[in-house]
Amino acid sequence: xxxxxxxxxxxxxxxxxxxxxxxxxxxxxxxxxxxxxxxxxxxxxxxxxxxxxxxxxxxxxxxxxxxxxxxxxxxxxxxxxxxxxxxxxxxxxxxxxxxxxxxxxxxxxxxxxxxxxxxxxxxxxxxxxxxxxxxxxxxxxxxxxxxxxxxxxxxxxxxxxxxxxxxxxxxxxxxxxxxxxxxxxxxxxxxxxxxxxxxxxxxxxxxxxxxxxxxxxxxxxxxxxxxxxxxxxxxxxxxxxxxxxxxxxxxxxxxxxxxxxxxxxxxxxxxxxxxxxxxxxxxxxxxxxxxxxxxxxxxxxxxxxxxxxxxxxxxxxxxxxxxxxxxxxxxxxxxxxxxxxxxxxxxxxxxxxx
Amino acid sequence: xxxxxxxxxxxxxxxxxxxxxxxxxxxxxxxxxxxxxxxxxxxxxxxxxxxxxxxxxxxxxxxxxxxxxxxxxxxxxxxxxxxxxxxxxxxxxxxxxxxxxxxxxxxxxxxxxxxxxxxxxxxxxxxxxxxxxxxxxxxxxxxxxxxxxxxxxxxxxxxxxxxxxxxxxxxxxxxxxxxxxxxxxxxxxxxxxxxxxxxxxxxxxxxxxxxxxxxxxxxxxxxxxxxxxxxxxxxxxxxxxxxxxxxxxxxxxxxxxxxxxxxxxxxxxxxxxxxxxxxxxxxxxxxxxxxxxxxxxxxxxxxxxxxxxxxxxxxxxxxxxxxxxxxxxxxxxxxxxxxxxxxxxxxxxxxxxx
Numbered sequence: 001x002x003x004x005x006x007x008x009x010x011x012x013x014x015x016x017x018x019x020x021x022x023x024x025x026x027x028x029x030x031x032x033x034x035x036x037x038x039x040x041x042x043x044x045x046x047x048x049x050x051x052x053x054x055x056x057x058x059x060x061x062x063x064x065x066x067x068x069x070x071x072x073x074x075x076x077x078x079x080x081x082x083x084x085x086x087x088x089x090x091x092x093x094x095x096x097x098x099x100x101x102x103x104x105x106x107x108x109x110x111x112x113x114x115x116x117x118x119x120x121x122x123x124x125x126x127x128x129x130x131x132x133x134x135x136x137x138x139x140x141x142x143x144x145x146x147x148x149x150x151x152x153x154x155x156x157x158x159x160x161x162x163x164x165x166x167x168x169x170x171x172x173x174x175x176x177x178x179x180x181x182x183x184x185x186x187x188x189x190x191x192x193x194x195x196x197x198x199x200x201x202x203x204x205x206x207x208x209x210x211x212x213x214x215x216x217x218x219x220x221x222x223x224x225x226x227x228x229x230x231x232x233x234x235x236x237x238x239x240x241x242x243x244x245x246x247x248x249x250x251x252x253x254x255x256x257x258x259x260x261x262x263x264x265x266x267x268x269x270x271x272x273x274x275x276x277x278x279x280x281x282x283x284x285x286x287x288x289x290x291x292x293x294x295x296x297x298x299x300x301x302x303x304x305x306x307x308x309x310x311x312x313x314x315x316x317x318x319x320x321x322x323x324x325x326x327x328x329x330x331x332x333x334x335x336x337x338x339x340x341x342x343x344x345x346x347x348x349x350x351x352x353x354x
Numbered sequence: 355x356x357x358x359x360x361x362x363x364x365x366x367x368x369x370x371x372x373x374x375x376x377x378x379x380x381x382x383x384x385x386x387x388x389x390x391x392x393x394x395x396x397x398x399x400x401x402x403x404x405x406x407x408x409x410x411x412x413x414x415x416x417x418x419x420x421x422x423x424x425x426x427x428x429x430x431x432x433x434x435x436x437x438x439x440x441x442x443x444x445x446x447x448x449x450x451x452x453x454x455x456x457x458x459x460x461x462x463x464x465x466x467x468x469x470x471x472x473x474x475x476x477x478x479x480x481x482x483x484x485x486x487x488x489x490x491x492x493x494x495x496x497x498x499x500x501x502x503x504x505x506x507x508x509x510x511x512x513x514x515x516x517x518x519x520x521x522x523x524x525x526x527x528x529x530x531x532x533x534x535x536x537x538x539x540x541x542x543x544x545x546x547x548x549x550x551x552x553x554x555x556x557x558x559x560x561x562x563x564x565x566x567x568x569x570x571x572x573x574x575x576x577x578x579x580x581x582x583x584x585x586x587x588x589x590x591x592x593x594x595x596x597x598x599x600x601x602x603x604x605x606x607x608x609x610x611x612x613x614x615x616x617x618x619x620x621x622x623x624x625x626x627x628x629x630x631x632x633x634x635x636x637x638x639x640x641x642x643x644x645x646x647x648x649x650x651x652x653x654x655x656x657x658x659x660x661x662x663x664x665x666x667x668x669x670x671x672x673x674x675x676x677x678x679x680x681x682x683x684x685x686x687x688x689x690x691x692x693x694x695x696x697x698x699x700x701x702x703x704x705x706x707x708x
């Protein structure tokens with residue numbers, strides 16, 4: 001039975017990427033060696049790293065604009081502290097859209113003053129704060145573009161005189177934005193880019209070198225930039241597989257093409273949520289994420305029936321996070337319309353049955 | 355043509371591990387899903403993580419002795435700073451056996467006083483220092499068990515009243531030691547354990563909580579211990595493949611069995627280096643590494659001929675590091691006698707030709 005994988009992350013990647021990555025673990029490029037046994041200093045891997053870095057910038061429209069891309073380790077959780085370690089001299093501003101922002105704020109507080117300049121905590125983070133004032137004395141302003149748990153997504157980004165730092169872990173490469181508004185973008189690979197185990201960091205070099213503290217080498221963006229993302233042994237398989245996914249995206253038509261598909265998938269599921277009286281959406285309509293649709297059953301008694309229907313249809317990973325309950329359909333770039341339609345079909349079936 | 359992969363790391367892993375990992379990237383355990391698209395919170399992956407952690411302790415003979423195992427990210431390079439962040443309150447002692455120790459010392463200096471209590475720098479690190487005095491006021495004593503670049507290996511570890519911290523990246527699981535002498539062992543996976551992208555940390559919990567500084571969450575061993583190595587999304591593929599390699603080692607008879615094989619391989623190559631007048635070994639005889647044999651040609655004019663012979667025999671990754679020159683044969687756990695014999699054969703052929 002075909003599986004429809006709605007996992008929030010690690011999550012679905014393109015089938016052709018699974019095939020190519022699987023083959024490379026056996027025998028990379030007909031070299032007689034596995035991709036995971038070759039030296040990271042070999043021409044084969046240096047080429048992979050350079051292609052990954054350059055595809056990332058190209059797909060974001062940031063080539064030739066003073067940006068560099070790095071593939072590091074440690075996930076967004078490490079970036080929470082690295083961003084502050086490298087950039088927070090006195091005071092930083094954070095927009096709190098729930099859990100991930102919360103964690104980023106906690107780590108930043110070890111390095112300086114953190115102004116939480118807006119928050120939607122008052123309503124269990126079911127909306128994106130708007131209309132707040134931004135102090136003018138910030139070292140940087142931090143936001144989280146998409147919240148996987150609550151299913152919210154920033155549609156209009158704040159503008160500030162301070163560098164804009166954004167955790168785009170869960171929606172990078174999913175929609176067109178003017179990425180040059182951001183000075184630092186970071187994203188764990190395991191949603192739209194690749195397997196867990198590498199983190200994309202896209203950085204405008206001119207924001208560095210402004211803090212006085214000494215930074216340990218592995219936490220210093222300058223050190224990684226100086227070594228072209230090869231200061232230490234990179235996570236070879238995760239970088240290779242990310243590069244394959246970025247190649248796939250480019251071939252498909254890039255971010256513009258995938259944005260169109262992502263909007264269609266989102267429209268399909270949100271229409272069903274809105275029209276089907278058995279379900280209700282969690283996030284405020286105007287802030288709904290195109291990546292993670294969160295919704296609950298109006299009548300919880302139907303849960304067992306619906307869970308069984310999901311299982312019988314091969315639908316996987318739709319349980320909501322405990323902070324929200326209900327269901328969450330994560331529809332990252334590699335998810336097909338067919339899979340979203342399979343979910344929507346059984347939501348309709350449930351209505352007809354009930 | 356069969357390849358004989360002598361890469362220093364990332365390096366050879368067992369062929370059956372490549373096969374199983376490759377299959378799991380297509381379809382894990384007949385689930386219809388790739389290992390890299392399943393949630394790290396799924397029972398499937400939680401079981402993998404627990405098996406990996408428990409196999410690591412079992413193979414080191416550390417079960418039930420107050421140790422825990424973690425699979426983190428960032429390589430030994432991140433451990434250089436984490437060890438100091440978590441343990442260095444006033445003064446730490448480091449034994450400098452070259453490059454990796456050097457880097458560890460550099461990071462530790464950001465956190466307190468570092469006493470370099472012994473070094474073999476005077477002789478380009480071609481031996482392991484011995485007979486040094488160890489101060490009695492150390493927060494911990496740090497050493498590097500095996501140096502991949504110079505081909506040296508500590509045979510007798512220092513004893514100290516301070517906790518012993520050891521970077522075992524390049525020889526963990528390769529030989530029997532009383533591992534309970536160490537309070538903290540760390541090792542990047544990419545030699546004897548798995549692909550690049552995860553780091554094994556084995557820690558005796560009672561050494562923690564003794565420094566006053568606040569530690570960022572991702573750098574805090576206590577945080578990772580409290581979350582059973584799942585504080586954030588772990589590098590799923592690297593942990594899975596490491597677990598497969600540890601299973602393979604256990605099935606083979608564990609560390610005792612592989613130690614016997616590693617000694618045979620080392621004997622074979624070092625005998626050739628010593629008997630063949632065209633080659634000379636780099637490291638002091640008594641400190642020779644069983645993992646990385648470093649040697650040079652007595653007459654550099656033969657280099658092109660020997661390099662061609664290597665290529666024609668499918669011998670890969672034997673170029674020495676630039677700090678030593680010549681050749682380096684890395685013979686990690688998964689390397690077969692057959693491959694070492696193939697290298698020794700052409701060394702003999704060169705002698706007969708020359």
